[in-house]
Amino acid sequence: xxxxxxxxxxxxxxxxxxxxxxxxxxxxxxxxxxxxxxxxxxxxxxxxxxxxxxxxxxxxxxxxxxxxxxxxxxxxxxxxxxxxxxxxxxxxxxxxxxxxxxxxxxxxxxxxxxxxxxxxxxxxxxxxxxxxxxxxxxxxxxxxxxxxxxxxxxxxxxxxxxxxxxxxxxxxxxxxxxxxxxxxxxxxxxxxxxxxxxxxxxxxxxxxxxxxxxxxxxxxxxxxxxxxxxxxxxxxxxxxxxxxxxxxxxxxxxxxxxxxxxxxxxxxxxxxxxxxxxxxxxxxxxxxxxxxxxxxxxxxxxxxxxxxxxxxxxxx
Amino acid sequence: xxxxxxxxxxxxxxxxxxxxxxxxxxxxxxxxxxxxxxxxxxxxxxxxxxxxxxxxxxxxxxxxxxxxxxxxxxxxxxxxxxxxxxxxxxxxxxxxxxxxxxxxxxxxxxxxxxxxxxxxxxxxxxxxxxxxxxxxxxxxxxxxxxxxxxxxxxx
Numbered sequence: 001x002x003x004x005x006x007x008x009x010x011x012x013x014x015x016x017x018x019x020x021x022x023x024x025x026x027x028x029x030x031x032x033x034x035x036x037x038x039x040x041x042x043x044x045x046x047x048x049x050x051x052x053x054x055x056x057x058x059x060x061x062x063x064x065x066x067x068x069x070x071x072x073x074x075x076x077x078x079x080x081x082x083x084x085x086x087x088x089x090x091x092x093x094x095x096x097x098x099x100x101x102x103x104x105x106x107x108x109x110x111x112x113x114x115x116x117x118x119x120x121x122x123x124x125x126x127x128x129x130x131x132x133x134x135x136x137x138x139x140x141x142x143x144x145x146x147x148x149x150x151x152x153x154x155x156x157x158x159x160x161x162x163x164x165x166x167x168x169x170x171x172x173x174x175x176x177x178x179x180x181x182x183x184x185x186x187x188x189x190x191x192x193x194x195x196x197x198x199x200x201x202x203x204x205x206x207x208x209x210x211x212x213x214x215x216x217x218x219x220x221x222x223x224x225x226x227x228x229x230x231x232x233x234x235x236x237x238x239x240x241x242x243x244x245x246x247x248x249x250x251x252x253x254x255x256x257x258x259x260x261x262x263x264x265x266x267x268x269x270x271x272x273x274x275x276x277x278x279x280x281x282x283x284x285x286x287x288x289x290x291x292x293x294x295x296x297x298x299x300x301x302x303x304x305x306x307x308x309x310x311x312x313x314x315x316x
Numbered sequence: 317x318x319x320x321x322x323x324x325x326x327x328x329x330x331x332x333x334x335x336x337x338x339x340x341x342x343x344x345x346x347x348x349x350x351x352x353x354x355x356x357x358x359x360x361x362x363x364x365x366x367x368x369x370x371x372x373x374x375x376x377x378x379x380x381x382x383x384x385x386x387x388x389x390x391x392x393x394x395x396x397x398x399x400x401x402x403x404x405x406x407x408x409x410x411x412x413x414x415x416x417x418x419x420x421x422x423x424x425x426x427x428x429x430x431x432x433x434x435x436x437x438x439x440x441x442x443x444x445x446x447x448x449x450x451x452x453x454x455x456x457x458x459x460x461x462x463x464x465x466x467x468x469x470x471x
Contacts, residue, residue, distance in 0.1 A: 025358035032319075032336030032382055055383075062378040063359035066339075075336070079383060127448025129366055129373045129426065215447055 027065035031074040038084070038163065038192065041076050046165040046188030048074040054190055055079070056099060057134035059126065060142045084192070087136075089114050093195045102131040102139070114198040117156070117205040117225070121148040124207065127215050140176075141191040143183045143247065146217040148207060150177055151248035155223040155240035158196045164189030177247040203227040203236070204311030206304040209243070210296050212287070218243045219288040220296045222275075224304035226263060228312045234258045239275065239305070244282040244297050253278040254301055263309045272302035321385040325350065326394030334381045341365040343381035344391060352392040352421045356450070363449030366422040366429075367391050373429035375448075392421035395428065403466050404428060411462035415453035423449045427463045436468045 031048075035041045045052050051073035053061060064070040078084065084099035089110040096105060096118075105111055106122040118136070125131055125139070125148060139149040140160065152158070153173040160171045165188045176184050185191060199205060209221030220243040227236035237258045239251040257271040276298030284290040318333040325348050332347040344353045344367065356364030358377045365377040368390035395402035401409070404427055414420045423446065430437060430445035437445060442463045443456075451459065 025355075026342075027337045027339075029335065029337055032380070034382070058378050058380075058383075059360060059375075062339075062380075065337075066358050066377065077383060126360075127363070128429075128445060129363065129375050129448050130360065132372045133374055133378070 024068040025066050027062070028068055028071050030065075030072055032077065033074065034077045034080045036080050036082070038078075038081055038190065041078055041081060042164055042188060042190060044074070044076045045190065048076075049187040052076055052187075054138075054141070056138040057101065059130045059134035060138065060144065078190075087111060089198065090195075092198050094118065094198060095193055095195045096136045098135065098137045098190065098192050100136055102134045102136055103128070105136050106131065115156070115196050116199070117152055117207060117223070118149075118196060120205070121152045121207050121223075124148050124209060124218075124221075125215075137191050137194050140194055141183060141185065143177050143181050144217070145180055145246050145248070146219075146221075146243040148209065148218070148221060148223075148242065151221065151223045151240045151242035152207065153177075153194065153196065154248040154250060155225060155238045156196050157238075158194055160184075160191055161193040161195065162189050163192045168192070174250070180246040199225070200227055200236070202229075202312055202315055204308035204313070204315065206307035206311070208300050208303050208307070210300065217287075220244050220282075220293050220300060222297065222300035222304040223248075224301070224308040226258070226305065226308040226312045228263075232262055232313075233260055234263050235260070237263075237271075237305075239271070239301055241275070241279075241297050241301070244279055244293050246283075251275045251278055251301065254305075258305070263305065265306070268302055268305045268309070271305055272298045275301040319382055319385075321382055323348075323381075323384050323387055323389055325389045326391060332381075336380055336382045338381045339377050340367070340369075340379040340381050340384050340389070341376035343384075344376060344389065347381075350391050350393050354418055354421055356418070356422075361450070362419075362422075363426060364419055364422040366425040366449065368425060368429060371432070373426055390425070390428075392424050395424060402428075403469065404431075404462070407462040407465045408459070411458045411465060413454060413458040413462040419449060419451045419453075423451065423459055427459075427466075430463070431467065437463075439464060442467070 053072040055075045055077040084097040086097040087100045087105045087108045094115045102122045158173045160176045205225045207223045209218035211218050223240045225238045229235040237255045239254045242248045254271040254275040279294045282290045282293040322331040330348045354364040356362035360375045360378045367376045
């Protein structure tokens with residue numbers, strides 16, 4: 001029996017309006033809990049329902065609290081729960097626990113060997129101090145539409161392991177990211193682990209983005225993987241975009257152009273054009289217009305596919 | 317409701333009762349009375365609040381003091397020893413790596429952390445390692461030169 005699902009909602013930083021005298025910079029009051037087991041954490045979250053937020057790395061949540069864009073009545077801090085900081089290869093996947101810091105995952109030998117796309121995505125996140133505290137799983141649960149890791153999860157078909165008062169369930173990445181800062185987590189549930197499939201043989205990958213400054217949120221970004229068969233044709237292609245919608249999106253229109261075909265420059269350009277045409281309604285905001293996002297998304301899909309092709313060909 | 321916490325800052329134990337919402341940055345400045353650590357943006361983008369928490373560079377405006385209960389913190393005040401500048405501070409001085417000085421503690425702590433991990437960084441690695449710190453005065457050249465001049469020397 002499936003538990004009733006509601007999605008956790010949050011407030012984003014884009015479009016915030018300064019109040020008289022400037023933005024607030026001190027967080028509002030909250031009840032603070034630092035459980036030492038995951039079961040305790042789940043019980044606390046279930047008890048407080050919508051009014052509670054999980055605190056792990058805090059690099060996305062605490063800025064929202066400081067600016068008073070979020071006002072949870074309770075914070076459940078997972079940092080005292082041991083045994084959640086693992087990152088390891090397991091059954092053809094890289095599995096990452098809730099408290100694995102982005103920097104640790106960036107440097108993991110298992111990640112480098114089995115799914116380097118994860119490390120490449122992390123290197124685009126913020127700055128070293130942010131990555132020392134921020135967690136991979138936290139970035140997934142926070143689901144900022146301009147974030148890199150959710151797009152990697154969608155492109156690779158990652159699985160999210162959710163634990164809650166009704167036990168554990170596994171959610172496919174495609175189903176997990178629902179909307180802007182909204183994921184498939186019911187009150188009381190915690191994203192405990194993310195499982196990323198390892199890179200298959202003869203597969204190249206790429207992640208590229210445009211941001212005003214390195215480390216800023218992306219205006220738009222693209223993730224691509226490309227698997228070559230013995231004839232040098234693309235047996236599998238995955239393209240995902242971030243920053244262009246309320247969640248990361250696969251681009252089947254671009255993938256179809258290449259699937260089964262040799263990925264030469266003309267075909268890749270056609271795939272990029274298909275991606276651009278498929279983007280019906282990208283957001284327009286203070287950072288970029290819809291037209292710019294659409295244009296850049298097409299350019300980035302082209303770049304990502306070419307880079308993925310080079311890596312696939314180099315992998316022999 | 318306040319909680320009793322105890323941290324070690326630059327080797328000195330500091331105890332206080334704090335609201336959970338008090339950030340580590342504010343704890344360092346108000347309860348430990350160490351005002352070297354600065355508040356710039358208070359939302360994690362400027363790096364002025366950078367300190368070391370258990371040896372790692374972190375943004376102290378994004379950590380609550382209650383989370384640092386039992387931790388070892390190093391702030392800019394912990395760099396100089398026996399009244400002598402740390403070699404990074406000396407290098408910042410000599411390379412004109414500061415003007416108003418507001419960003420400087422954050423840059424010193426980020427540089428210190430960078431060199432702990434990578435004692436001999438290239439210029440690109442220095443620039444990337446310090447990319448999380450913003451300076452409005454100097455244009456960064458002096459800062460990079462200062463860190464470069466210390467890089468490679470025995471720590």
